[in-house]
Amino acid sequence: MQSLFRYRELIRNLVLKDLKLKYRDSVLGFLWSLANPLLLILVYSFAFGHILRGGPPNFAYFLMVGILPWNFFAQSLMMSTGSTLDNGNLIRKVALPMEVFPVATVLFNLARFLFAMVVFFPMAWLFFKVPVGWSWINFLPVLGLQILFNLGLCFMISTATVFYRDVRHFTEILLMLLFWLTPIIYDIKAVSPSLRTVLYMNPFSYFILAYQDALYHNIFSSLDRLMALTTTYSAVTGFRLHTIRGMQSSIL
Numbered sequence: 283m284q285s286l287f288r289y290r291e292l293i294r295n296l297v298l299k300d301l302k303l304k305y306r307d308s309v310l311g312f313l314w315s316l317a318n319p320l321l322l323i324l325v326y327s328f329a330f331g332h333i334l335r336g337g338p339p340n341f342a343y344f345l346m347v348g349i350l351p352w353n354f355f356a357q358s359l360m361m362s363t364g365s366t367l368d369n370g371n372l373i374r375k376v377a378l379p380m381e382v383f384p385v386a387t388v389l390f391n392l393a394r395f396l397f398a399m400v401v402f403f404p405m406a407w408l409f410f411k412v413p414v415g416w417s418w419i420n421f422l423p424v425l426g427l428q429i430l431f432n433l434g435l436c437f438m439i440s441t442a443t444v445f446y447r448d449v450r451h452f453t454e455i456l457l458m459l460l461f462w463l464t465p466i467i468y469d470i471k472a473v474s475p476s477l478r479t480v481l482y483m484n485p486f487s488y489f490i491l492a493y494q495d496a497l498y499h500n501i502f503s504s505l506d507r508l509m510a511l512t513t514t515y516s517a518v519t520g521f522r523l524h525t526i527r528g529m530q531s532s533i534l
Contacts, residue, residue, distance in 0.1 A: 297389045300390045301393060318398070320405070323405050344469075345466065347497045352464065355489075359432070363443045363450040366384065384433065384437050384440045387440075388436055418497060419496075427489070439453060465481060465494075466490055
């Protein structure tokens with residue numbers, strides 16, 4: 283972490299470069315980062331409010347609570363598959379930690395996620411008529427744990443892709459499977475107990491459930507759920523420290 287802190291300016295410049303490249307030559311520029319989640323909210327509200335009725339109350343809002351964090355997670359993982367591989371020449375020429383590039387990838391997607399939340403929170407209050415509760419404060423620690431969780435997985439995936447190019451394709455398929463094994467478009471309480479056990483084996487389910495507790499159910503997550511989040515992050519970090527360091531040294 284100390285070495286990453288020394289390269290904080292490089293990480294910041296990488297994030298700003300990616301943001302500028304994404305909206306380069308567009309008329310609206312960074313406003314597109316606000317327009318995309320706004321359009322997403324309106325489309326889901328119309329589709330699930332007037333066409334596909336069913337699901338939990340205020341289903342469009344329920345869906346947005348889960349799908350925005352999921353996009354942050356999925357996009358971070360997919361982009362990380364090439365973050366180290368695509369910068370291999372630079373890593374060999376300049377003495378810098380390999381973690382710089384996955385960190386920049388996660389922070390880039392975090393910026394996009396926060397742009398989306400800038401639209402989401404006012405819409406939740408004004409459009410979806412959701413009362414603001416003290417439980418919304420819980421959003422911040424859950425987001426903090428998700429950032430660390432994303433970083434741990436991105437470190438592993440970015441390094442593994444250097445050795446096994448198939449990791450990129452495997453990650454894409456795995457994310458499609460995990461989406462349906464994560465309670466984003468359905469309430470976990472509506473799932474049979476046997477299948478619910480399978481969903482709890484998906485570590486990202488705990489993050490989505492914690493977001494739903496804070497922003498949809500307006501309750502503070504139970505201690506068991508918070509412990510599950512912490513354990514999930516710790517397991518990812520431990521695995522990364524014990525297995526990836528050797529792979530990184532062989533790259534260099």
